[in-house]
Amino acid sequence: MVSAEGFLHKYLRNLVMNLVGNESMKQKHIPKVEKMVCEHLQSWCGQASIELREAVAKMEFSFGAKILLSYSESKSSKNLKQAYADFQHGLISFPLNIPGTAFWKCLQGRRRAEEIIKSILEERRAAPRKRQEKDFLDLVIEEIKKNGSLMTEAIALDLLFILVFAAFETTSIALTLAVKNVCEHPKVLEELTKEHEAILRNRKNNESGITWQEYKSMTFTHTVIHETVRLANIVPGIFRKVLKDVDIKGYTIPAGWIVMVCPPAVHMNPKQYDDPFTFNPWRWQGQELNAGSRKFMGFGGGSRLCAGAEFSKLQMAIFLHHLVTKYRWRVIKGGDIIRIPAVIFPNGFHIQILEKNIQKDATTTGSRETM
Template identity: 95%
Template structure:
């Protein structure tokens, strides 16, 4: 779902209408992203490089097709904006730069968000009081609407205080990105130790997020710990989206995507866990057996159960 949405917004790519499997190319890239750099056919590192190569080739073909057959579009996607930038006189953006940008943005739009959403649903399943509070918050939003079928407004999104706390707490515990790399621009002295300019430093978010000096009972999922606080995407005690000048550019987009998903999930559906849910880190978070839930559609107008369907989150 997250991949389809991100690829559609950025490239107007549709899996059902394309013969090229962009999702699989990204899957190959993702699985070998943190691996021993042995570039021999069959290794995870080799598959990672091949996945990136294939994904860039597909994106390039979409870019070339769009340039060859320009069309007037009422709603532009991100690719349209990139093409406009490339064609500007004196533009610094080359096709190679555009391809790198598009590749990274598609990856960022789905990989971390999909894992975090799965963790959020798992956490909510394991904490009934959290689910109860989420339902209470989102049903209040529906009651205050003039038209129950209308979409979420910006004001409604900003009012989802407990939902934002659930997302923040999920990101804190998830530690999707186990390390953040930064280059030292000048000598830095820390407690008598000098880090020379030019060195690469790895910041470890879990060391902060799981620190009992920063968080009471840090290994417990507790969204209420964030109540009454201004939730920043990055701070000295919260690095779920990085920090500093290189803070994740898609942080707010990702949080909004998760909030909208949770809104529709708790207002339109009931669900129960079927199987899976085990988590391992390699060091990235993965669900080796998936996380399978059975979804029961709610009838908003009547208190009755209707259609049953099975989905995998």
């Protein structure tokens, strides 16, 4: 999809928007995301330490792989997540394809992931499901069967491969960084908690889950997410093909060239942002938070703007809602990030999560605590 052009790109984008567009989020995803978040937070709560980056990646992966392929790691003998981990590790690396290099591992990971997805696709085509709710794979197979459809098995595999990756990797980095930022800025936590407790107070039925209106009303949360994505620069380069010669300040960029746009150059520019290295969600207050603009490119921009931007924000907002209303947490260790240039946490980000009403553990003195 990333390299598709023209009509094919529009067609694939529409398919993806059916899965993660506003209507699907309103109708289908909110309760599912909420269930996933509640179950995971509950299972982490009370453990001595949780490595949040990996835990959130596992959560996002199992959720993404489920809505896309109905793939469940516990029920499958094939380790799709590991194949993606190998792919991700060498994604931006020196292209030296010999055994042992990061690039070689990346290609091997991609090949293994594609083989697993291909076998799932073939199994499903041979034995279509009848009773279960349709997943994205069912829709893709219906498209392949249609007369004159643009969808082929090769395009389907490519699309499914990239979507599984997009669905878990970026959001899990952003979510981990959001929690880290909130940890390090007590005033942000205070404001966030106020916003989410007010949502609970104003709810008519205490048993009901988050509604679309409530999600839309989380204005401060949206600024926290936006500011996290600005500073995170998760995708350090966005590529565009030059379609015709472009003259800029006396230089010509010839048609056919590939240009790399570098979002961090904008996001960290003091001419664009006051004190650009500081995490300050209030800088966005009162502004329309467009997913893509000349000033903000965390989700890219234009006709190729990230198709999952809203979906990923929804997941982060729901996670933060439950985290700040039900739990308190403290940092055990880690949290440093390095860029290779992908964002990684070399020592993880280890935290302990406890229910809010449980007495503070006496051993917490001196640690960074949120409550």
